[in-house]
Amino acid sequence: MCGIAGMVDISGLRRPVDQARVRAMAQAIVHRGPDDDGFFFAPGIGFANRRLSIVGLADGKQPLANEDGTVNCVFNGEFYDYPELKAELMGRGHSFRTHCDTELIPHLWEDHQDRLVDRLHGQFAFAVHDSRNQRVLLARDPFGICPLYWARVRHGEGEWLLFGSEIKAILASGMITPRPDRRGISSFFTFFSMPGPLSCFENIHALRPGQVLDIRLPDGRPAVVDRRSYFDLEYPAHGQERIGSVPALADEFEKVLYDAVQRRLRADVPVVSYLSGGVDSGIVVAMASKALGRPIPSFTIRITDPALDETSRAMETARHVGCDPYVVDFGPQEALKAYPELITAAESPVIDTSCAALLMLSRAVHDRGYKVVLTGEGSDEWLAGYPWHKIHKMTRFMDLIPGMPMSHKLRDLVMFLGRGPRYPVSQRRSIRDSVGGHNGWLDMYGIVSMSKLRLFSPDMLELAVSHNPYQDLELPTEKLRTYHPLNRELYLSGRAHLVGLLLNAKGDRIAMHNSVEARYPFLDEQVFKFIASIHPRYKLRRTTEKYLLRVMAERWLPKDIAWRQKAMFRAPFDSLYLENAPRFVEQLLSDESLRKTGYFEPSKVQHWREHYKNLSRLNPARLSVEMGLVGVVSTQLWHHTYIDSSLCDLPGWKAPVVA
Template sequence: MCGITGIVDTLGAREIDAGQLERMNNAQWHRGPDEGSIHLEPGVGFGHRRLSIIDIATGQQPLFNEDGSVVVVFNGEIYNYQSLIPELQALGHVFHTKSDTEVIVHAWESWGEDCLQRFRGMFAFALWDRNRQTLFLARDRMGVKPLHYALLDDGRLVFGSELKTLLAQGDLRRDLDPQAIEEYFALGYVAEPRTIFKQARKLPAGHCLLIRRGQPVPTPKPYWDVRFTLEQSITLPEAEEELVRRLRESVRLRMIAEVPLGAFLSGGVDSSSVVALMAGESDTPVNTCSIGFDEPAYNESAFAQLVADRYRTNHRLEVVGSDDFDLIDTLARLYDEPYNDSSAIPTYRVCQLARKHVTVALSGDGGDETFGGYRRYRLHLMEEKARAALPLGLRRAVFGPLGRWYPKADWAPRFLRAKTTFEAQARDSVEAYFHTMSQVREPLRSQLFTPAFKAELGGYSAIEVFRRHAGKADTDDALALIQYIDMKTYLVDDINTKVDRAAMAHSLEVREPLMDHELVEWMARLPSSLKLQGAEGKYLLKKAMEPHLPNDVLYRPKQGFAVPLARWFRGPLRQRVRDALLGERMAATGWFERKTIQSIIEQHESGARDHSVPIWSLLMFDAFMRHAAPQQ
């Protein structure tokens, strides 16, 4: 795991400022504290920070081909590199290292852009081919590793693993993108390809960008997508056997390392499955770590201990206080743009714990999206059955007004809380799922923004992110559609972003066996009934893992990495919320209605409504403004 950065003149061969490049590289020191190097040639500057994992002795970067005409900087792991080396040697390539990085330069020489089809792993890399005068940027299929870039006003292109590297260069315009702000308050993150800054972009997952010097910079193009065909006919026992075989292979590939290796163990199905299969592939006890909370409602460490005891792992548990809110400013600096997933706090802590004992940790991330595990999937399918009973036009006419007129009654018995049901029936499938995933929902989001800010938006709504991906999903299956949307949005921009920044803050490499693209493709061919059956999510995974895990782990209610936001904002953070959200910094933007913010705070403090998510979103936006945004 590493950090990459660079400056390339897309128009000619102007000299690259070595001082700028060094600043960019040092801005991501935390991603690779073991070594740091830069490469300069006319019009090209590459920087690399290294966290040594594979081929520690000779795998330094930037790395070159035999004659030095191709250079690469690379972040991630190519898990199948050992099988590609002899194939490339047979084509005449001479290897000078035993690293997966060198596979990239030789694969590019032999297969060009198609080299991406041969790589199995998590990666973001930049490659310069001097003979072809070509820059090639690429990001892995599932978006595990990040890559940001910007075309500057003078024709230079800058790139880096994190936005802070682009900011360190100094010439990036820092004006904020109103549409990115709308996406943040709707979704809790800025959805790729946007960043919070107008001039900067994220290279989308499964995309590459090929730039030929002297030619206009094109838009990135996709080289992979997942297709939910659901066409594979297979019995349940056959599917269970095949799934375990594929999981074992995926785990085995991710256990290749020359440094201490372990796993996160939350006590949930996904991480427990990974640990169980790791134990079967290891001659020594697996290193596992868990975070526990001093508040029982948020603590699932007992279930992690069940798995640790069964497989006799070297288990480390660290209990953290439920009032662990001192990380707010740290998180704002880590993420470089507004990001509101509060589970980033325990994720930061578990990465901090893991790094005390290992350099590489396997995780269970991606399991909910791949296997169909979220509770919201079941609820969405229930709503879809109801929506199917009437045409959309009639539903909008009948249920739309009912949803608007019926009062919000969080205080009332559940059978009287009909507002949400009416609203859900007035929406189409994509609208409904967007509403489910929204952090600050309509109409509150509209009430939060000033007329001036809405004018800047020009009618844009973050639902367009979901509609764009839904248009490419190529499926009419209700579960498959929202799995696809999640894989393109929530998984990449929330989960993977959270884990990458939290792990790299501690120079820890995290690997995700459940996001192996071959496993994801295979699961997408299976019928949805094997993923969600009745009220049971992850049906196939749970059945397949029954011989390997206790039923108490497999079939308990899903818990998640939650923190007690509602209590914080009525207690220890009450004054901080008021000072930040009603202070001069937020007011000076001209974007937020002070009366709406005041109402949100008062309703929450009184207990009339739970506005913890909107308050957290505003609090993290204020933290971003203090640490990363330009002065308004």
């Protein structure tokens, strides 16, 4: 993978691009592509690429163009059907000058224009410029593996559209002043991640997965900018799901997943894999080892807290497959040391402290000379791997009672027992309607987002009770109503949790911060389409999550590993803000710093820092308060890093100087 950035004059003036600004944008994301850089300039257009060379090592320098140079592109990602598509295009008369998959883009553009995205299979974000038709297209892959941000800014006498693989690139242009988007902050405290299109920065947006930004540049007139979707997560209508014998469905699942693993081993550099104690990474490691004809090199985390550590389970899988994992130790001190760097990499607050563990794991991959790593992420989202799916399955019958939904009453009871605050019933109904009906994720998000009511300042609290962040997700509400209740939950998994956390702060950002490309076999389009098509009974069988995967995994892994219940990968929370908190945390949580940012009420923060341990660990409110306090620390640290570096002694992020 790589990093891309650029700017487009959308005022109609086609003014010369300040090349120094574009070079600064590229320099801000040098970690995404330390091997090379490349630039393309035309009237009113500037593209940049930072290259992490994985395919076509000798001749893959970007930008790349078609035969006559009228179509130019920069690209981040991998096309896994590159050999087949290249052969097809050459058969139609196209000429290739490189061995790099990037070169597919200009030739596919010539044949298909903006519909080229329908022919692409992989993980990608790219920009293409067609000088004949005066058009620029930005595109992001269907599941959101590769990030892409954009902003419209007025600068000088005109208006520009800026884009980049990371927000750092946009800020480095010097054409936009970083300011917080309070709706984005509030949204973060709903999802505890940033699923987009909002970011935490005012006027900077994430292009959603499966979307394009089409920029038409008529002579002498302002550009026409059109954002639209070309892909969405599709599930069959309730009652139309596939039914079949479990062995036959397991055969089909095995084939599509093995093919996906094989495709993700295509590279001109060695490929390695993460390995935890779960079935997801275990099946990936087993299949990759078979495809390679040898054990794939693997990497695993050892959490120093015995209650959280799963190393022994990972080693059991490793012994079965025959690999010898490289082990990275991670504990409270490592979490504290890595956390500021994690916030810089993520460009947003981060609640899930295990992201810091994965930051260290990807660094180990890089330090041992590797560029590509396989991961098992995506299985839980497609196959109901989270405990709240089971809980909602058991309580769903209450949603059928006429009148006030019983799920609200149940949540009210839980919050009462935990002495927690409550959102207005009208807002809860609005949220429920936004997602097409009752949803297990609402119960999870509802409990953890109580931290807004506990910790927000009056201004932020007013925003929290009036703003429905689910509406920002642009969900297809009416279509969701036709889905089986579990598939409705899985849709929201893919649109919020997957893209907001697993592929963002836990995925691309931390891997590419260390110049490592992560690849996801479970996020293959054919794998998703197969899993989406089958009846939910094969995903969640009674209380067994990922049922069909476990049946199939028995063919590859020891039975006890295949059927081992999911353990949430967690890192220690308490070290970030409780006893013996480091100086920078105390500074961030001081009344002065909290008043400066204005997000949180100082008296509330200090109260919960002192009293949260009085809550039982079995009380859901304990989790809500814990996550809320980590959210306060990380939001303050994000603000210090990118907005106002006066909150603590740590250095803030600085953009490269525009020469």
